[in-house]
Amino acid sequence: MDLFPILLSIRVATLSTILAGLFGIALAWLLARKRFPGWTLLEAVVVLPLILPPTVVGFYLLMLLGRSGPLGAILETAGLEIVFTWRAAVVAATVASLPLVVKAAQAAFEAVDPRLEAAARTLRPAASVFLTVTLPLAWRGILAGYILAFARGMGEFGITLMLAGSIPGRTQTLPLAIYDAVQVNDLAQANALAIITIAIVSLLLFVLGRLPRVRL
Amino acid sequence: MLDFSFEYQVDGFRLAPALTTERGVTALYGPSGAGKSLTLLCLVGLRRPRQGWIRLNGRTLFDATAGIHVPPHRRRVGLVFQEYALFPHLTVTGNLAYGLQGLSRTEARDRVGAMLRLLRLEAFGAHYPGELSGGQRQRVALGRGLIVQPDLLLLDEPFSALDQMERERLRAEVLELLPGFGGTTLLVTHSLQEAYLMAGRMAVIDGGRILQAGPRDEVLRHPRDRRVAEHVGASNIFRGVVLNQADVQGGIIRGTAAGESGAGGIVWHGERLAVSGTLPPPGTDVEFCIRPEDVRLVWPERVSERPNVIRGCLTSEVKRGVDYQLRFRAEGSIAQAGDIEIHCSEHLHYLMKLQPGNQLWIALPPDKLHVLARVEGAPD
Numbered sequence: 001m002d003l004f005p006i007l008l009s010i011r012v013a014t015l016s017t018i019l020a021g022l023f024g025i026a027l028a029w030l031l032a033r034k035r036f037p038g039w040t041l042l043e044a045v046v047v048l049p050l051i052l053p054p055t056v057v058g059f060y061l062l063m064l065l066g067r068s069g070p071l072g073a074i075l076e077t078a079g080l081e082i083v084f085t086w087r088a089a090v091v092a093a094t095v096a097s098l099p100l101v102v103k104a105a106q107a108a109f110e111a112v113d114p115r116l117e118a119a120a121r122t123l124r125p126a127a128s129v130f131l132t133v134t135l136p137l138a139w140r141g142i143l144a145g146y147i148l149a150f151a152r153g154m155g156e157f158g159i160t161l162m163l164a165g166s167i168p169g170r171t172q173t174l175p176l177a178i179y180d181a182v183q184v185n186d187l188a189q190a191n192a193l194a195i196i197t198i199a200i201v202s203l204l205l206f207v208l209g210r211l212p213r214v215r216l
Numbered sequence: 217m218l219d220f221s222f223e224y225q226v227d228g229f230r231l232a233p234a235l236t237t238e239r240g241v242t243a244l245y246g247p248s249g250a251g252k253s254l255t256l257l258c259l260v261g262l263r264r265p266r267q268g269w270i271r272l273n274g275r276t277l278f279d280a281t282a283g284i285h286v287p288p289h290r291r292r293v294g295l296v297f298q299e300y301a302l303f304p305h306l307t308v309t310g311n312l313a314y315g316l317q318g319l320s321r322t323e324a325r326d327r328v329g330a331m332l333r334l335l336r337l338e339a340f341g342a343h344y345p346g347e348l349s350g351g352q353r354q355r356v357a358l359g360r361g362l363i364v365q366p367d368l369l370l371l372d373e374p375f376s377a378l379d380q381m382e383r384e385r386l387r388a389e390v391l392e393l394l395p396g397f398g399g400t401t402l403l404v405t406h407s408l409q410e411a412y413l414m415a416g417r418m419a420v421i422d423g424g425r426i427l428q429a430g431p432r433d434e435v436l437r438h439p440r441d442r443r444v445a446e447h448v449g450a451s452n453i454f455r456g457v458v459l460n461q462a463d464v465q466g467g468i469i470r471g472t473a474a475g476e477s478g479a480g481g482i483v484w485h486g487e488r489l490a491v492s493g494t495l496p497p498p499g500t501d502v503e504f505c506i507r508p509e510d511v512r513l514v515w516p517e518r519v520s521e522r523p524n525v526i527r528g529c530l531t532s533e534v535k536r537g538v539d540y541q542l543r544f545r546a547e548g549s550i551a552q553a554g555d556i557e558i559h560c561s562e563h564l565h566y567l568m569k570l571q572p573g574n575q576l577w578i579a580l581p582p583d584k585l586h587v588l589a590r591v592e593g594a595p596d
Contacts, residue, residue, distance in 0.1 A: 115301040119357075121288040122260055122295045123315030123364060132314075136305045 004169055005177035006196055008086060012173055013153030016093035020149050023094075024101030025142065029130075031102070032109035050099040054158025057095060061163050065091065086171055088164035093156045097149035104148065108141025109134065147208045151201050218242075218368055218400045222268025222278065224258055231255065231424040232268075241394060241401040243411035243432070246421035246447065252404045255421070256370045259402070260295050261288035272400075273367050289315075291368075294361030298373040300353045302345035308332070308356050309341040315364040331359045334396070350378060354386050355393075362397055369394075369401045375410060387413060408449055412436070420447050441589045442503055450505040453588070454553050456482035456489065460498040482585075485549040490523045490582040503588040508541070508559040510584035513568060514577040524580040526550060530572050533565075540565045544578055 030036075031043055049057050065072040065082045075082060082088050112134055120129040135142075157175045164171040166180060174197055181190035221234035231251045235242075244252050257263040259270060261277065264285055270278040272293070277286045302311050312331050316324040332338050335355040345353055354374065361369055374390070375383045391414060394401060405411050411418055412432060419429035420439075427447070428440045439445035445453055459481035480495040481488050482504060496502060512522070519525050528546040542558040545551055558578065560570075568576070 113301065115297045115299075116303060118257070118260070118262055119295055119297060119301045119360070120303070120314065121262060122291070122293055123360075124289050124317060125287065128317070133303055137303075 002168075002177075005172050005174045005193065008089070008172070009154050009174035010200075012086065012089045012093050012156075013150050015090045016097055016153040016156075017146055017150045019090070019094045020097045020101045020153075021146055024098055024145065024149070025105055027098075028102045028105030028142075029109055029134075032106045033114075046102050047099045049095050049159075054096070054156075055162055058092065058159040058162025061091065061095065061159065065163070083163060084165045084167065084171060086164065089156070089160050089171055089173055092159035092163045093153035096156050096159055097152040100148040100152055101142075101145040104145025105138065105142045108138035108145075111141065112137045144208060147204050151204055154197065154200060217274075218259075218272050218402070220259065220268070220270040220278075222258060222265035222270060222280070224254065224263060224265040226254070226263075229254075229424060231258070231265075233421060233424065233426045234268075235419050235426050235429055237400060237402070237417055237419065237429065239398065239400050240417065241403055241415040242417040242419055242429075243415035244402055244404045244419050244421055245406070245408065245411040247406055250422045251424040252406075252421055253372055254424075256295070256372055256402070256404060259368070260293050260370060261286060261291050275367075292364070292366045294364065294366040294369045296357045296361050296369070296371045296374055298376055300345075300357035300374075302353055302356055302360070304345055307342050307344055308337060308348070311345065311356055311360050312363055314360060327363055331363045334393070335359045350382055351386055351389065355389065358390065358393060362393075367399045369397060369399060371401065371403045373404055373406070376406070390414070408447075420444050422447060437507070437584075438586055439505065439588065441591045442505075443591055445505045445588055450507045450586070451557050452508060452511070453503055453505045454484060455501065455503050456484040458495050458498050458500045458502055459483050459488060482587075485552050487548075487550055489580065489585065491585045491587065492582040493587070495587060503590070505586055505588055506580055506584050508557040510581065511544075511556060511558040512579040512581060513558070513560055513564060513570075514579050515568075516577065519577050522579040523582055524585075525577050526556075526580070527575070527577050528556075530570060530574045530576060531555060532572055533570065535562075538562055540570070542570070544576075 027042070027046060031039070031046070062083065063069050065075070065088070067073065067076060067083070072082065080087075082091060116133055116137070117129055120133045124132070155175055156173070157179070160171075160173055161176060164173075166172050166176040168177075168180070172180065174193055178190050178193045178197075181187070181193065217236070217238055219236045222232070224231040229251070231254050233251065233255050244255065246252055254263065258265050259277075265278065265280065267280045268278070269276065269280065272291070276282070276284050277291050277293075278284060303314065306314065309328055309332075312328045313324050316327060319327070328341070332341055335358075337352060337355060337359075340348065340352060345356065348356065357374075371390075375386055378386060387410070403411070403414055405414075416432055417430065418432045418435045420427045420435060422443060428435055428444045435444070436448050436450075439448050439450055442453055480492075481490050482495070482502065483489075491504070514522055514525055526546045528544050528551075530542055531545050532543045534541040539562060540560050542560060543555040544558055545555050546553065556578070570576070
């Protein structure tokens with residue numbers, strides 16, 4: 001059995017979770033704790049990938065990151081090719097999972113009593129307060145967001161197909177491989193890949209349920 | 217010494233408090249929405265005023281013109297919230313040690329140990345806040361603020377979330393701990409009783425401004441104007457005209473005994489009232505007040521001995537635990553002034569056999585009558 005789609009999907013989901021995790025935490029904190037012009041717009045834009053059809057999101061990412069696209073041209077001169085490489089799959093999974101991280105982390109940050117942060121700020125610098133009070137109190141919600149993001153990264157199909165294609169051995173992720181297997185009527189292969197996917201996602205859900213609670 | 221004057225604007229609310237206060241406890245007293253908590257947030261540095269300055273023991277914490285805005289953790293200002301805001305994921309020791317980052321491990325441990333002893337929490341160092349009683353949590357919150365030896369301690373309505381008994385116990389505990397702290401304490405409260413009990417000085421705040429500040433009894437007895445008088449419970453507020461000094465020849469209501477020599481007077485609905493203390497020039501239209509507990513009930517046989525005696529009847533009474541709140545309506549022209557509120561002890565109430573409908577005499581002692589300044593910007 002070809003293990004490539006499995007390994008690629010795990011790699012893509014891991015990298016996209018890290019990327020969406022970093023951007024998502026920053027965005028979530030901004031949305032939860034700050035009010036600024038454009039706040040409403042930002043909150044709406046962040047959830048767009050969740051609402052729009054994946055093909056639409058994929059189409060615009062293709063326009064943006066393609067060779068003639070504004071960002072794609074810049075990246076190409078920097079020697080970074082995105083579209084139809086495995087990196088495109090990472091971008092697709094990151095965009096798809098960002099709203100999940102932001103929504104989960106935003107709710108988690110909002111649940112932290114601002115007075116705890118205020119009391120902490122009189123004793124330590126802002127960065128330290130974020131690391132020692134805000135994050136520890138919000139981490140359970142944030143981690144739940146990460147696990148959802150990882151699962152989304154494992155399962156991403158539409159945006160990936162538009163942006164990375166389905167090139168066997170290069171950009172074909174697990175969901176695309178299952179689709180491909182069904183197309184050529186290789187049901188045994190599709191079944192094996194599907195079971196592996198279920199196993200990985202089940203493991204994640206198990207971990208999610210076992211996260212210790214913070215004592216309150 | 218804490219000294220500030222600044223301006224901060226938020227959602228149409230203009231906060232512009234100014235205060236100079238000394239070591240010891242000062243109550244920042246005012247109704248909800250007066251700007252008390254926002255003032256604290258500005259003092260601590262979590263909000264940045266648009267204008268003005270904040271100075272603490274000669275250090276400038278904020279100065280808009282000079283562009284100085286010291287970050288909160290460098291201000292040496294402690295903050296204790298209502299419901300304490302302890303870090304739920306840290307132990308008592310962790311909470312206390314939170315502000316001791318710059319110290320060596322042994323020094324921090326010594327300080328935490330000393331604070332645990334002071335708070336009588338030696339046995340609870342490893343406990344989490346969720347495992348403590350309300351009183352213990354409060355002590356930890358206070359300890360967390362005090363352990364860094366701040367110059368200023370801000371207490372934001374620390375007792376308002378508690379029931380009566382717990383509140384009184386914790387007030388006593390805080391009063392016990394505070395003298396060991398040599399700095400300035402600002403206690404935010406909307407309870408006059410709490411302000412009276414806890415603080416030697418008082419600043420009355422409303423509408424984003426400090427209306428009056430000074431020693432507690434000075435503010436309570438001599439409110440500057442009508443607004444302060446209403447806030448501090450000097451609820452009998454009347455209007456009159458200052459009398460010519462020459463006319464005050466024993467010129468007292470109902471032909472009773474002469475007023476103190478040198479006392480001025482006020483014409484009050486056609487009657488003359490003796491008032492000690494300085495008065496504005498004769499003919500000035502003034503507002504004056506007297507606290508309900510300062511109104512004297514007079515035994516009939518003593519009427520001739522007292523100045524400013526008024527006859528009237530009791531219209532209502534409310535028993536409030538150990539004292540009574542009475543309403544009194546004067547006879548004759550003074551009735552136009554409206555009812556006079558009187559607080560009297562249960563004991564006196566019993567001795568005088570008071571009940572609504574009773575005829576009786578009251579006296580307004582000249583030294584308890586206080587003339588108010590005109591509220592700035594108020595219509596005539």
